[in-house]
Amino acid sequence: MLSKSFHMKYLGELSYFLGLEVFRSSSGFFVSQRKYALDLLNEHQMVDVKPVQLPMESNLKLTTDKGELLPSPTPYQRLLGRLIYMSITRPNISFIVQPLSQFMHQPMSVHMQAAKRLLRYIAGTVNQGILLASTSAATLTAYCDSDWTGCPISRRSTSDYCIFLGKSPVSWKAKKQSVVARSSAEYRAMALTSCEVTWLTYLLKDLGLSSLPPAVLKCDNQVALYCC
Template identity: 60%
Template sequence: MVTVRSLLAVAVMYNWELCQTNVSNAFLHGDLFEEVYMKMPLGYAGKGETIQNIPAKKFKVCKLKKSLYGLKQAPRQWFAKLSSALLSFGYQQSKADYSLFTKSDDTQFTAVLCYVDDLLITGNSPEHIQRLKDNLKSSFHMKDLGELSYFLGLEVSKTAQRVFISQQKYTNDLLKENGVLNSKPYKLPLDPNTKLQADVGTPLQDPELYRRLIGKLIYLTITRPDICYSVQILSPFMQSPTSVHLQAVKHLLRYLLNAPAQGILLANNSAVELRAYCDSDWASCPMTRRSTTGYCILLGDSPVSWKSKKQSVVSRSSAEAEYMAMALTCCEITWLVSLLKDLGLNDLGPVELHYDNQAALHIAANPVFHARTKHIKVDCHYIRDQVKSGLIVPKYVNTKSQVEDVFTKIVSVDQHHKLLGKLGVCYLHDSQLEEE
């Protein structure tokens, strides 16, 4: 989904055409290279035979010549077929994301992003896009869905100045399914005083309800960075959820009532540059005492990548936790720069990494802190190499201006809305008013 958001952000930045197509019966196009047999369909015996006359041990089987729905090889074989077709059309497969294909001819650029049988096509030449559609139609049975409006559950509203992405229908269906439409909305996704633990509350008789809710909320974080931290807090309890955990999920659902149409805004009037913010909350987990890492990366003013994740090991100090957060963000920046180069952004320049911890910034620039960093040497060397190469430029940012705080902690209501505004998160009616 980071690739989807990045592609849309670049398309909006250069005012490219955005369209989508769908392949009918995609898995039936794949070619098989192994011998695969299947049982005869029920009621079918073959030419000149009846079911009653065939002994049980002499039933025949079918040998498959092409892939079939339900076959384990079907998804891979379909993608191999599609990849071969696009490569034969002159497209190149991205090394950063193998589902992305691009073609550049002098000043003409076209990109195709594949998700199973859904194709997202964009570029600066309508003629090249139409030529690609014609080539695909000659190889597969295609449906041209026209201008991009609904892709993988994402509702895309495009204007001349910006693109607004939300999951309004998905959110409304989720709220209606769980019966909270008539409840009073909350202003924050979680209660700031809540410290969830595994052994507090009554175990749920039906844990599947909790697991389904968490799975749906995880998919909602595609366009809702404001609930990313809360979902990360609630996810570890899916194995044995209790009534307290379910109550916290209900709290989060009632927070969504404030603005079901909330999403992210991708603007075209921003600079072609990457900016990153990262932070950590030291020993925030009350059960494991592991720290929480959070980061957000923006292309100009458009948010393209964000994450809230518990660190894999216990940090001995806050500086160590902060430094590990920087390492994770550097990895994401390195990959994102490679992806954007495939999309034609070759002159991004150094990426500013904003941080609010002076100790971590000093460690990144000064190799003399051996006693404090010898047990995290791999991360140290990686970040320093990125700083020396000029890819990363660490910069200090005041804690009050650290937009990444929404990914590591529950802040006050005013600060919450202030940071979301800086992240490019808005309501649908807000973007409409700006247009007017």
């Protein structure tokens, strides 16, 4: 389809591109960043570190009044930049990467400790990625939720969503809301997700999938009832 509009040259089947490893099988395309993750762990001398089961501690609240200011923000900024890039194929780290990225200018020792814990989680899950299944139905299903005043600094809530095309995750995000939510934090999460679902629907139609079934948006049941 693209070759009709742009001059293109076929370079063979894709296997590696900008840190993304692509493996094709009868199940579909498996996309991961295994080599990228190992390089990151090696850079921080954490290849043989003891892994942890979760990417963050339970009820973690990152603030600016704990720990000591790092001598230079550059190592932290470099680490977070690479973690943000890793979230391309790792939806399971996006929730913790989002708050960690708020302290780029003046990172504290506690922020670096939380980032290093995330590296310990990655050390035990380097083979994880996303599977773009070949047998998935062309149905968009979105899951969304948010906390309430989760940020201890701004008191703003964080919205999260993950959208699947059939069985395959195709879009996900963790984003701090732009205003302080009083009683509609989840409603704002649904609005954000609905915009992304609408955009994906138009994109799929442009790619030739004209007869798409209605998208499904799943969220907190009580909030959905209150918003009806």
